[in-house]
Amino acid sequence: xxxxxxxxxxxxxxxxxxxxxxxxxxxxxxxxxxxxxxxxxxxxxxxxxxxxxxxxxxxxxxxxxxxxxxxxxxxxxxxxxxxxxxxxxxxxxxxxxxxxxxxxxxxxxxxxxxxxxxxxxxxxxxxxxxxxxxxxxxxxxxxxxxxxxxxxxxxxxxxxxxxxx
Numbered sequence: 001x002x003x004x005x006x007x008x009x010x011x012x013x014x015x016x017x018x019x020x021x022x023x024x025x026x027x028x029x030x031x032x033x034x035x036x037x038x039x040x041x042x043x044x045x046x047x048x049x050x051x052x053x054x055x056x057x058x059x060x061x062x063x064x065x066x067x068x069x070x071x072x073x074x075x076x077x078x079x080x081x082x083x084x085x086x087x088x089x090x091x092x093x094x095x096x097x098x099x100x101x102x103x104x105x106x107x108x109x110x111x112x113x114x115x116x117x118x119x120x121x122x123x124x125x126x127x128x129x130x131x132x133x134x135x136x137x138x139x140x141x142x143x144x145x146x147x148x149x150x151x152x153x154x155x156x157x158x159x160x161x162x163x164x165x
Contacts, residue, residue: 067126
């Protein structure tokens with residue numbers, strides 16, 4: 001038997017539970033939105049040396065790489081990449097470039113900044129952005145669709161439970 005106090009407590013708790021669920025979903029959505037991997041780095045490549053940077057990739061990742069070389073006398077160095085499928089591509093002596101590609105296999109991508117033909121130190125700034133895809137859909141919209149479907153199931157459950165209680 002429900003007393004007046006129990007009815008009041010029950011009606012007060014419903015909005016509180018809904019608010020808790022909304023805060024949980026909001027927090028989950030915000031945390032999933034940061035799932036794109038990106039980095040910006042600056043490094044000095046000593047004269048006569050080579051610097052190798054590796055990036056771990058998954059199948060169907062979309063990668064955008066941008067780099068710029070700065071130096072005192074000459075601002076060129078040799079840049080080449082080894083893709084996860086063991087393909088090598090030499091971009092030659094460059095000062096800057098933008099490379100966009102799709103990884104067809106899971107593995108490591110090696111970025112080679114070769115300054116072996118110079119005695120001057122070169123400053124290289126590069127940034128890359130990796131966007132993961134799931135079933136051909138970018139990861140963030142895919143996860144938002146999954147969360148939306150999950151929320152619709154929760155709403156449908158509340159509606160059905162409200163009719164039978």
